[in-house]
Amino acid sequence: MMRIRSPKDFWAGLIFVAIGGGFVLLAQQYRLGDMHRMGPAMFPTLIGALLAALGLIIALRSFVLDGAPVPRFDARPIGISMLAIVLFGIALQWLGLVAAIAALVLVGAYASREVRLVDNLALAAVMIVFSVAVFVWLLGLPLPLWPTS
Amino acid sequence: METLSNLAFGLGVALTWQNILYCFIGCFLGTLVGVLPGIGPVATVAMLLPFTFGLGPAPALIMLAGIYYGAQYGGSTTAILVNIPGESSSVVTTLDGHQMARRGRAGPALGIAAIGSFIAGCIATLLIAYFAPPLAELALKFSPAEYFSLMVFGLIAAVVLARGSLVKAIAMVCFGILLGLVGTDVNSGVIRFAFGQAELADGLGFVALAMAFFGITDVVLNLEHKEKQQVFTSRIGSVLPTRADLRACFWSIVRGTSLGSLLGVLPGGGALLASFAAYMVEKKVAKPPRAFGAGDIRGVAAPESANNAGAQTSFIPMLTLGIPSNPTMALMVGALMIQGIAPGPQVMTERPELFWGLIASMWVGNLMLLVLNLPLVGLWIKLLAVPYRLLFPAIFVFCCIGAYAVDNKVFDVYALAGLSAAGYVLLKLDCEPAPMVLGYILGPMMEENLRRAMRISFGDPMVLITRPISAAFLIAAVALLLAIALPALRAKREEAMQE
Secondary structure, three states, X not given: OOOOOOHHXXXXXXXXXXXXXXXXXXXXXXXXXXXXXXXXXXXXXXXXXXXXXXXXXXXXXXXXOOOOOOOOOXXXXXXXXHHHHHHHHXXXXXXXXXXXXXXXXXXXXXXXXXXXXHHHHHHHHHHHHHHHHHHHHHOOOOOOOXXXX | OHHHHHHXXXXXXXXXXXXXXXXHHHHHHHHHHHXXXXXXXXXXXXXXXXXXXOOOHHHHHHHHHHHHHHHHHHHHHHHHHHOOOOOHXXXXXXXXXXXXXXXXXXXXXXXXXXXXHHHHHHHHHHHHHHHHHHHHHHHHOOOHHHHHHHHHHHHHHHHHHOOOOHHHHHHHHHHHHHHHHOEEOOOOOOEEOOOOOXXXXXXXXXXXXXXXXXXXXXXXXXXXXXXXXXXXXXXXOOOOOOHHHHHHHHHHHHHHHHHHHHHHHOOOOOHHHHHHHHHHHHHHHOOOOOOOOOOOOHHHHHHXXXXXXXXXXXXXXXXXXXXXXXXXXXXXXXXXXXXXXXOOOHHHHHOHHHHHHHHHHHHHHHHHHHHHHHHHHHHHHHHHOOXXXXXXXXXXXXXXXXXHHOOOOHHHHHHHHHHHHHHHHHHHOOOOHHHHHHHHHHHHHHHHHHHHHHHHOOOOOOHHHHOHHHHHHHHHHHHHHHHHHOHHHHHHHHHHHHO
């Protein structure tokens, strides 16, 4: 039986095949045209096919060439970071920038294993003051500060 | 003579008090963030992008350029003092720089890095002023076919010189191109790959993409590795190098500058390649070969001059052709587009104040770095003591505000979260984000130029080969691919990357 000798390449290849193939399929709902008058589907189809082909090469090559195993995925840093960023988005929309930064800093800090609540409260306060002063007052970016409605 | 009058015009723009101020803020913030270990110039520029949103195009670009070379310089400071390169292009500086610091010569090491960078920056600025205009004029004559082939060549050259697997890098370029195509197709008005989301009509946010791949994922990977406590022991002392140091370094600076300027122009080149090459050349050429790796000041002077020269000349293809040669330049192109300016050879004629102002400001910025950094070294060292657990939430804040503030869309914040996850998985599988960002920037331009070329040639793809300049670019691209595919050269390349 064939053995996967380079798991990293194998999975990377599969992902590329999926992305390339996905774009090719999605592109078919638009007009293809011909080379003279290229429609909106032409270029994505060409590049998507190329990506899928490259992905296939990478995946097949992983049966021949030796490579490193897929490293461990540590769920905590990436998971907490994403959660904190999404919370920032939700809070910014409904509660304004001050609450959004507080949520981002206080939740995001848990992405690290070492958390000190007092430090993080201070950090959140500093980031709020700094961001409001620089981005809103100094640079005049239209960020809502407080809850709207 | 025209060059001089153009530079004088540029100085007139750069020396208005606002632009001096923005240049100063850029250099200061760039150094400040660049000093922090583990945050490279790309992440620094991406993170500090929101600071330029309220500004006009010229001040914004002047500030970003300041941030860029400030970050370069900050990285060297960290490399010398703590033996942790602040960014990849200062890896070689750690070799001799940190050895000097251990022997109580941290001061002169920092000093020579600043002086070498300054000299290199001045020369590189002159080179840009001299070579950019004719190149832009030549590029204005390019037809869509030439432009398309040039972009293919640029992308191939960039991935050939990049780290890691070539096939994966090309795949990442394709992925980037596809991501760049999301949104309204300028030609037909069709909204592509938007999944019915109105927010995607303008395309996937570039700032969110850059921050996800170079800001957030970097933080996450840093957090996965156990935090190392860095201890700083050596004393700085006087930062002024001795006369003997200066005499020893003169030719090293000259060699580093020439090599760096040359490599900076190449696609995929820029500061990183320049500093590695300069150090290797210096080790072979410098006489007497004394003690490289054990605190030879020339081992600091050459790569530092080279990386600054390379950082600056990499602006040449960006400014004249609109083609970024590395991810930092891709960010600059992105910043131009955010300001509503289409990058390309026409920028020089249509926005001379932007073009020449930026070039002149590079010289001003280099002078600023020299006078700013030497007295402020003490402050930078204090920064190194700030623990990472307090730094990374701040990075989150800047990235989130930046992603939102480009278009004032909350959607881009969610995109930031999603793209960070994608970037994390890809990085875990050794897929480098740099080629992807280049593809993202160039994708729409490639499609447009290919489309026009095909329109003119009535759908005959041979036009790419029958036009001589276009053919030359494509042949060069194929030659590069073949060269890298040959095992002998590949071994050499890996050896060079290992060193």
